Amino acid sequence: MRGWGFRAASAALLAAGLAFTELADNPYYFNATYVVLQALIMAVAWNILGGFTGYVNFGSAAFFAVGAYTTIFLQKAFGLPLPLMILAAALVCGLIGLAVGYLTLRLKGVYFAIATLAMGIVLETLVNNWSYVGGAKGTFMLTPDEHLWFDSYSEMLFMIMLVLALGSIAVSRALSSSRLGRGLAAIRDDEVAAECSGVPTLRLKLVSTTVMGAMMGVAGAPYPYFVTYVDPISAFNLFIAVNAIAMPMIGGTSHWAGPVIGALLVGSAQEVITVTISSELNVLLVGIMLVLFITLAPQGIVGLARKHWRKRS
Amino acid sequence: MFSADLLANAVVSGLLLGGFYAAVAIGLAIVFGQLDIVNIAHPAFVIVGSYTAYILNSRFGLDPVLVGVLAAPLFFIVGVAIYRIYYAAFERTGQESLSGLAFFFGLMFIIEVTLILVYGVDYRLVSAGYSAQTLAFGFVDLPGRMLVPFVVAMTLTAAVWLYLSRTFMGRAIQAVAQDRGALQLMGADPVRIKQWAFGLGIATAAIAGALLIIIGPVEPSVGRQYIGRVFAIVVLGGMGSIQGMLIAALLLGVTENLVSTFYGPSWAPAVAFGVLLATLAVRPAGLFGR
Numbered sequence: 001m002r003g004w005g006f007r008a009a010s011a012a013l014l015a016a017g018l019a020f021t022e023l024a025d026n027p028y029y030f031n032a033t034y035v036v037l038q039a040l041i042m043a044v045a046w047n048i049l050g051g052f053t054g055y056v057n058f059g060s061a062a063f064f065a066v067g068a069y070t071t072i073f074l075q076k077a078f079g080l081p082l083p084l085m086i087l088a089a090a091l092v093c094g095l096i097g098l099a100v101g102y103l104t105l106r107l108k109g110v111y112f113a114i115a116t117l118a119m120g121i122v123l124e125t126l127v128n129n130w131s132y133v134g135g136a137k138g139t140f141m142l143t144p145d146e147h148l149w150f151d152s153y154s155e156m157l158f159m160i161m162l163v164l165a166l167g168s169i170a171v172s173r174a175l176s177s178s179r180l181g182r183g184l185a186a187i188r189d190d191e192v193a194a195e196c197s198g199v200p201t202l203r204l205k206l207v208s209t210t211v212m213g214a215m216m217g218v219a220g221a222p223y224p225y226f227v228t229y230v231d232p233i234s235a236f237n238l239f240i241a242v243n244a245i246a247m248p249m250i251g252g253t254s255h256w257a258g259p260v261i262g263a264l265l266v267g268s269a270q271e272v273i274t275v276t277i278s279s280e281l282n283v284l285l286v287g288i289m290l291v292l293f294i295t296l297a298p299q300g301i302v303g304l305a306r307k308h309w310r311k312r313s
Numbered sequence: 314m315f316s317a318d319l320l321a322n323a324v325v326s327g328l329l330l331g332g333f334y335a336a337v338a339i340g341l342a343i344v345f346g347q348l349d350i351v352n353i354a355h356p357a358f359v360i361v362g363s364y365t366a367y368i369l370n371s372r373f374g375l376d377p378v379l380v381g382v383l384a385a386p387l388f389f390i391v392g393v394a395i396y397r398i399y400y401a402a403f404e405r406t407g408q409e410s411l412s413g414l415a416f417f418f419g420l421m422f423i424i425e426v427t428l429i430l431v432y433g434v435d436y437r438l439v440s441a442g443y444s445a446q447t448l449a450f451g452f453v454d455l456p457g458r459m460l461v462p463f464v465v466a467m468t469l470t471a472a473v474w475l476y477l478s479r480t481f482m483g484r485a486i487q488a489v490a491q492d493r494g495a496l497q498l499m500g501a502d503p504v505r506i507k508q509w510a511f512g513l514g515i516a517t518a519a520i521a522g523a524l525l526i527i528i529g530p531v532e533p534s535v536g537r538q539y540i541g542r543v544f545a546i547v548v549l550g551g552m553g554s555i556q557g558m559l560i561a562a563l564l565l566g567v568t569e570n571l572v573s574t575f576y577g578p579s580w581a582p583a584v585a586f587g588v589l590l591a592t593l594a595v596r597p598a599g600l601f602g603r
Binding site: 136246294 | 351353398402403406410411412414415416418419420422423425426427429430534537538540541544545548577579580582583585586587589590593594597
């Protein structure tokens, strides 16, 4: 997809989203699409580090939760408007990403993966013991009364999420086709060779951990308004981290479209299964799909499609 | 709040806890320390061990430690099978860094969710004669539910250490860790040795799981708290050194217990991860690393 094509598609999606808020009134539609879009941002963010450089982040849920808790803190302390909170969440989570990356990215990739797991538990313990934001009991968030011209607050949240999702896809796409993205791909293929040919590997990796962290924070920032009750168990839920890994892996990690395809596919399937069968089974299915895809089709759907077209041509 | 007997009790029960941590970490010390396979699903297998002990204990009244020992060969076979899949799908194609990690993550998740689906999130426990008894030396208490796991864990650690340093197969496992190519030149098959070692690592999880459920009630997501602990112990111990691993486990047990005694138990989970992050940042080779 060339530049103008992508922009036209984004504009069309935005218009469709606006039309959707005008036409539909069943709040379930907005809640369901919100959940899928949230997972999409997380998947795109994970892929910026995981897919482009090959470093695995298991702590996605922690970045997400820090984003959510930044909102809660700012709401309680200053009562800021949502866009400012989203910015603040991006800043805080970007800095955390940078710090974790700086501590561990000079070591083998495995240590980064374990450190992100570790970071999740440390942050969860901190939040559990921080009574100002609710501690282990959790906290309630009141939904503000005003919602611009939308019919309800959840419609506005859906629109905000759509804008954020399109924005993160644009960032990921721009990264992958830029000079920076080629540097990241070089790191994934052979880090030593990349370093030897003059790619500033550490700096590039730090850029991508920062962008990844910021984007995950952005995905988490509106969450407290969406669910209206947040506790550490739900915000740091392992399922968020599993989804963030499974969606890019299933869609294909080597292309920016991979996590988008994976998120739309797996996310919608999850919504359908939750409604028709059960939410526990849905959680199990994601795990099984993840393991099956990485053992049998490590290139994901994008890889399968590429292979298919190559055979035909 | 601070007193000498409180401190003494915290240190002693920390040592007992640390000894038990050694049993949980020893499988990973083999698999991650020697074979370089990042099995983050190891604690999940420990939880499966706990549930095995729970089922056989509640149904037939078998002793949990006995169940652990009996289940170990089964776990060994499962471990061998998992390594075959891991080798065929990732190690042979050089995909282990990204896909291999995600594979074990998915495996951990599947085990946890399956246990929740079958047994729910209720805490399960076992009954054994010694778990309610307590030995007292002066003002230091040695509760049976901590003492028995400690003794079994020490026996297990000693047995694995003897196995790795004295037997032919044990030395072959250490050789795989050092130089795979040289091993092939000696006419040994590294894949078969690694498969054996991986099976051994998973087999220890059966025993560790039985010990875990003697110490306290278990529910499926408890395993996640152990991911940080076991990796902290193995990394701090210097990757693959059994003695280093044991010292690191005891250190962590005592530190965690001191923190939970003097600051409150809600801070204890962060200790292991703090230790791990600090080790990675300051001295990634560990205390006893090469």
